[in-house]
Amino acid sequence: MITGCGVVSPLGGGLRPFWEGLLAARSAVQPITGFPADDLDPHAAAEVRDVTSSDDDRAGAFALEATAQALADAGLEPAALDARRLGVALGTTLGGARLFERWLDGEAVGDPERIPYYAPAVRVARRLACRGPVVTPQLACASGTQAIALAADWVRNGRADVVLAGGADLLCRFVVAGFNCLRATADRARPFDVARRGLVLGEGAAVVVVEDAEHAARRHARVRGRVLGTGAAADATHMTAPDREGRGAARAMQAALADAGLDPAAVGFVSAHGTGTPYNDAMEAVAIARVFGPRGVPVNSIKGAIGHTLGAAGAFEAVLCLQVLAERIVPPTVGLAAVDPACAALDLVYGEPRPVAVDATLSTSSGFAGVNAALVLGRP
Amino acid sequence: MEVVVTGAGVVVERGAETHLRGALGLDADGSVPLGHLPEVVRGRASRAERVTQLLLAAGGRALATAGFDAAAAAETRAGIVVGTAFGCFLTNAAYQRRVAAGGQPAASPRLFAATVSNAAAGELAIAYRLGGPAVTLTAGGASGLTALGEAMEAIRAGRADVVVAAGVDATGDALAEWLAATGGAYGAPPAEAGAAVVLERTGRRGPEVCRLAGHASAFEPIAAACADAGVAPAEIALVVSAAPPPLASLEARALAAVLGERRRRLLIPKRVFGETFGAAGILGVLAAGAEAGRGDPVLVLDVCPTGHVAALVASVPEAR
Numbered sequence: 001m002i003t004g005c006g007v008v009s010p011l012g013g014g015l016r017p018f019w020e021g022l023l024a025a026r027s028a029v030q031p032i033t034g035f036p037a038d039d040l041d042p043h044a045a046a047e048v049r050d051v052t053s054s055d056d057d058r059a060g061a062f063a064l065e066a067t068a069q070a071l072a073d074a075g076l077e078p079a080a081l082d083a084r085r086l087g088v089a090l091g092t093t094l095g096g097a098r099l100f101e102r103w104l105d106g107e108a109v110g111d112p113e114r115i116p117y118y119a120p121a122v123r124v125a126r127r128l129a130c131r132g133p134v135v136t137p138q139l140a141c142a143s144g145t146q147a148i149a150l151a152a153d154w155v156r157n158g159r160a161d162v163v164l165a166g167g168a169d170l171l172c173r174f175v176v177a178g179f180n181c182l183r184a185t186a187d188r189a190r191p192f193d194v195a196r197r198g199l200v201l202g203e204g205a206a207v208v209v210v211e212d213a214e215h216a217a218r219r220h221a222r223v224r225g226r227v228l229g230t231g232a233a234a235d236a237t238h239m240t241a242p243d244r245e246g247r248g249a250a251r252a253m254q255a256a257l258a259d260a261g262l263d264p265a266a267v268g269f270v271s272a273h274g275t276g277t278p279y280n281d282a283m284e285a286v287a288i289a290r291v292f293g294p295r296g297v298p299v300n301s302i303k304g305a306i307g308h309t310l311g312a313a314g315a316f317e318a319v320l321c322l323q324v325l326a327e328r329i330v331p332p333t334v335g336l337a338a339v340d341p342a343c344a345a346l347d348l349v350y351g352e353p354r355p356v357a358v359d360a361t362l363s364t365s366s367g368f369a370g371v372n373a374a375l376v377l378g379r380p
Numbered sequence: 381m382e383v384v385v386t387g388a389g390v391v392v393e394r395g396a397e398t399h400l401r402g403a404l405g406l407d408a409d410g411s412v413p414l415g416h417l418p419e420v421v422r423g424r425a426s427r428a429e430r431v432t433q434l435l436l437a438a439g440g441r442a443l444a445t446a447g448f449d450a451a452a453a454a455e456t457r458a459g460i461v462v463g464t465a466f467g468c469f470l471t472n473a474a475y476q477r478r479v480a481a482g483g484q485p486a487a488s489p490r491l492f493a494a495t496v497s498n499a500a501a502g503e504l505a506i507a508y509r510l511g512g513p514a515v516t517l518t519a520g521g522a523s524g525l526t527a528l529g530e531a532m533e534a535i536r537a538g539r540a541d542v543v544v545a546a547g548v549d550a551t552g553d554a555l556a557e558w559l560a561a562t563g564g565a566y567g568a569p570p571a572e573a574g575a576a577v578v579l580e581r582t583g584r585r586g587p588e589v590c591r592l593a594g595h596a597s598a599f600e601p602i603a604a605a606c607a608d609a610g611v612a613p614a615e616i617a618l619v620v621s622a623a624p625p626p627l628a629s630l631e632a633r634a635l636a637a638v639l640g641e642r643r644r645r646l647l648i649p650k651r652v653f654g655e656t657f658g659a660a661g662i663l664g665v666l667a668a669g670a671e672a673g674r675g676d677p678v679l680v681l682d683v684c685p686t687g688h689v690a691a692l693v694a695s696v697p698e699a700r
Contacts, residue, residue, distance in 0.1 A: 039483050093496060097472075103561070104476055104554070112561040113686075116466060117497060118518045122686045133597045134688055135526060138467060138497035138516040146515060153533060159596065159604070174476055177484045178492035231539075234460070234505040234514035240493045248511065251456060255513075255539065368493060369502025371514055 004074025004209035006066035010046035022331035046202035046307030062205035063168035087132035087160040090121040091143025091167035093311040140367030145314030149230035151210040166207035166315035190335040191274035191301035202307020206315035223380035231255025235370030246287025256374035268358030274301020289345035304335030321361035387578035389441025434574030446578035459512030459540035463527025465657035467497025473554035521684030525661025529595030546576035549657035565685035567624030571654025575662035601691040609693035617676035620664040
């Protein structure tokens with residue numbers, strides 16, 4: 001069961017600005033102001049602007065804030081939980097990267113222990129005095145999706161009653177220069193559009209509370225949704241380019257559906273990875289059509305609105321799916337005006353939000369080194 | 381459900397290989413031994429960064445001993461779970477130093493593509509055409525045993541028929557500086573290693589190296605790992621200790637609380653292999669497998685100063 005969620009997004013702090021911004025087709029992409037970026041080309045991104053914090057561990061601060069929101073949303077007080085049955089699964093691709101930049105430059109940083117990738121999860125675990133499993137999935141841009149899958153496994157296997165699961169990532173020169181040098185970026189993200197040129201980076205954190213059904217029932221918790229199935233698969237073809245045929249992504253989606261015991265026809269909405277790069281979106285069109293049939297299911301991407309939040313992306317998209325299940329409406333794909341003929345096999349939601357009949361959703365994520373992960377969520 | 385280890389591969393610092401049968405040591409010039417790999421894999425490995433080289437060297441050896449070869453048809457039911465404490469830390473440092481010095485024009489696409497910790501698992505998937513789930517995780521110094529536990533779960537849940545479970549970390553100047561900056565809480569001298577095992581369901585194909593019965597990853601995982609294994613703590617015959625010095629008394633108290641006061645044989649692989657971070661847990665399993673009596677349950681621990689702890693119960697089959 002998912003009994004709570006918390007969001008620190010470029011559309012604003014909290015679930016409501018995130019969801020309302022998506023429905024209103026707002027884009028948070030602007031020129032970068034959080035660090036010197038004028039020499040970076042392009043230098044537009046979706047920054048988190050309204051979390052005022054002197055905390056120099058930005059991803060950790062996002063994660064703590066999203067965790068606090070998720071616990072409050074779930075009506076959980078960490079001190080009242082059995083600490084041995086409380087876990088943390090938090091994906092990230094950059095973690096303490098801004099601290100790392102300064103530390104490598106010879107500057108003193110407050111706490112160098114906040115640099116490694118495991119640091120945000122350890123920080124959250126310490127804040128909660130958690131004594132259950134604590135893991136940082138490292139699946140590049142599929143990390144957030146895999147974190148929720150891992151949490152669901154722990155709960156199913158009886159290893160934990162409550163797991164805080166999601167992802168957190170941040171913008172910094174390290175990553176903007178990196179995607180720019182791959183020529184994978186643009187000033188605007190236009191997922192699935194014929195004029196798309198590349199992705200735009202974003203930052204933030206999204207965290208959900210994955211809770212054992214009996215534990216949730218005992219405390220009469222409101223249930224936001226259920227994790228029905230999870231799946232992962234490797235392309236095993238290329239380190240940075242996706243498999244053109246989308247075989248790995250399709251296998252991950254099929255594995256998640258099989259895990260859920262669902263036919264593709266039972267899924268009423270697909271949240272695509274939809275980065276806005278020419279290759280990714282064309283690959284996904286093939287993969288999604290392979291699993292769901294041509295124009296078989298409504299699809300959107302939120303990366304035109306909040307950018308590509310890397311290790312947090314899959315967690316944001318899980319929260320999106322929970323909202324679609326609750327409100328039965330799909331936000332439009334920001335940045336999409338004219339569908340690329342190569343993506344014509346997708347029933348893309350763009351222009352206006354679209355009401356849908358939906359009992360189950362699927363979110364798909366892919367990343368560097370050929371990772372793919374998928375998550376099927378259902379109504380309570 | 382028990383899960384069987386059907387192949388193993390280990391690369392450790394030069395000289396330390398004498399402590400574990402079948403292990404490879406680093407070459408005299410410090411390079412990772414790649415000569416045992418099939419030609420097609422060796423070519424990719426020779427161009428890769430060091431964590432990837434260590435994983436390919438150990439993982440390739442593990443797959444070969446389990447009877448897999450790189451020329452076989454793509455295996456969509458074969459997965460990978462890699463644990464690493466620091467992953468691409470050294471690559472990140474090499475990449476970032478260029479960006480800091482020369483800005484975006486100095487950013488290297490080749491290095492940036494490897495600034496994800498799952499790059500090594502991706503290379504292993506490509507080299508051996510493993511198309512099942514490819515998961516990389518970090519749980520600090522307890523990453524290796526945590527990865528091995530999640531690999532067991534992938535087999536138990538039927539997500540894959542075969543899983544390469546590995547722990548790996550490379551050392552270098554930037555990491556040594558970072559360890560010094562944090563006060564050296566890890567203890568034993570930093571050392572490089574890659575350790576990999578091939579897991580399969582009981583009775584599937586390869587020869588049995590040892591059986592994995594139960595695991596847990598948490599701050600107090602010992603009792604949970606025994607329960608998962610269906611092994612009474614009193615039956616544990618051998619314990620692999622892993623705590624860095626500041627946590628040694630905590631580990632001893634935790635062991636006494638669960639296992640009772642009767643003294644068990646204690647094995648401390650870090651004394652010979654050094655602090656190998658992500659590789660330590662799987663090295664511990666293999667070292668215990670070499671030391672334990674047949675059928676005797678062994679308890680292997682993986683402990684990190686961050687508080688990440690993992691425990692695993694394994695045994696060597698009575699008849700091979």
